[in-house]
Amino acid sequence: MIKPIIGNVDFIESLRGKKATFMLALSNTKTANIEGITQAGIPGMIYLTPTLDSEFVCTGEVRSLENIAETPKGVPTPALLTRGVHLLAPYGRVELLDLGLEVKPKVDYFKIHSFNIEPSQNIAKGANIEAQELFQKGVDFGQSYECKDEYIILGESVPSGTTTAMATAIGLKHKVKEYFSSSFKDVPNDIRENTLKLALSNLTHNDDIFSVLSKVSDNMLIFNAGFILGLNNRVPLVLAGGTQMACVLLIVDRMLKLMGGRMESSNLSLCTTKWVAEDKESDIKALLELLSLPINAYYANFDFALSQHPALKLYDEGEAKEGVGAGGALIYGFLNGLSKEQITKQVEAFLA
Numbered sequence: 001m002i003k004p005i006i007g008n009v010d011f012i013e014s015l016r017g018k019k020a021t022f023m024l025a026l027s028n029t030k031t032a033n034i035e036g037i038t039q040a041g042i043p044g045m046i047y048l049t050p051t052l053d054s055e056f057v058c059t060g061e062v063r064s065l066e067n068i069a070e071t072p073k074g075v076p077t078p079a080l081l082t083r084g085v086h087l088l089a090p091y092g093r094v095e096l097l098d099l100g101l102e103v104k105p106k107v108d109y110f111k112i113h114s115f116n117i118e119p120s121q122n123i124a125k126g127a128n129i130e131a132q133e134l135f136q137k138g139v140d141f142g143q144s145y146e147c148k149d150e151y152i153i154l155g156e157s158v159p160s161g162t163t164t165a166m167a168t169a170i171g172l173k174h175k176v177k178e179y180f181s182s183s184f185k186d187v188p189n190d191i192r193e194n195t196l197k198l199a200l201s202n203l204t205h206n207d208d209i210f211s212v213l214s215k216v217s218d219n220m221l222i223f224n225a226g227f228i229l230g231l232n233n234r235v236p237l238v239l240a241g242g243t244q245m246a247c248v249l250l251i252v253d254r255m256l257k258l259m260g261g262r263m264e265s266s267n268l269s270l271c272t273t274k275w276v277a278e279d280k281e282s283d284i285k286a287l288l289e290l291l292s293l294p295i296n297a298y299y300a301n302f303d304f305a306l307s308q309h310p311a312l313k314l315y316d317e318g319e320a321k322e323g324v325g326a327g328g329a330l331i332y333g334f335l336n337g338l339s340k341e342q343i344t345k346q347v348e349a350f351l352a
Contacts (some may be wrong), residue, residue: 012298019149020150023097023153027098028100029123030122031123031163033047046160053157054105081326082324082325092149092150101119139229154224154238156325163192179286229252238331239328241327242284243287271331272328273327279321299327302330302340309348330343
């Protein structure tokens with residue numbers, strides 16, 4: 001049920017039966033306000049997506065809106081998968097990272113780590129991020145964080161994050177235009193291309209890495225890169241996500257080269273969904289092969305073949321692929337004895 005993308009199965013098998021802290025990184029980028037660039041949420045209210053996702057993962061309810069976020073085509077958020085696994089094989093705890101939210105999640109008793117970070121701006125006009133300061137906040141958090149479980153699963157919810165991740169990777173001089181996934185089955189290439197063109201036109205030959213990140217990136221990518229370096233292999237870490245998390249690793253890799261440093265990565269992996277791993281419009285394996293640090297990456301061999309629910313069938317048709325740590329959550333479920341049938345039934349129950 002767990003398939004390797006790159007590396008071997010030893011790392012993930014070493015986590016079988018162990019408890020994880022599920023950590024969810026949340027932020028808004030005004031890039032999501034570009035009409036048609038993302039379908040990760042409700043049109044006109046895309047900024048609420050990370051807030052609603054975190055509320056649902058924590059409590060099984062959405063509190064900042066009447067109904068759970070879904071796309072215009074009726075695809076429900078992958079938070080259903082993350083929450084479903086939690087009910088069947090609970091994470092040790094759920095913690096939230098507020099990396100610049102327009103609306104704070106309405107949850108009590110759950111640890112919300114706040115860092116005084118504002119939402120980032122539209123990359124077409126310049127993201128306007130204090131990248132060095134933000135990166136340092138990630139490093140400091142990684143150095144000081146005390147994990148109370150046996151490992152960390154780090155997911156994200158950032159609408160239009162694949163666009164900012166692509167701009168970041170291209171800004172770092174990688175030729176990766178065909179490698180990044182999208183929330184759409186039919187990727188809005190004209191809108192994305194125009195956004196990327198405008199974003200990258202703001203870069204100059206004199207820009208260092210922090211200047212590039214300041215202009216074309218998003219808060220989640222920069223902070224999490226710092227967090228990984230600050231954590232420095234002390235605790236096993238599963239990056240639960242697709243091409244956005246691969247971009248986080250590209251930033252880590254570039255930072256290490258810039259500093260002339262090395263990082264032991266034996267405790268670091270990436271876990272995603274089958275929908276990302278088998279996506280014909282992107283190539284996560286090729287992204288990971290750009291790294292100079294060794295990495296183990298896996299995907300959960302899960303789909304909705306056992307379901308007759310029309311909204312869930314849209315996942316298998318390519319209308320949604322990843323998010324809210326779904327791939328890492330599914331693998332956590334498999335490592336803790338859950339079956340595809342159990343997870344499917346639990347997700348269906350949310351939509352009953």
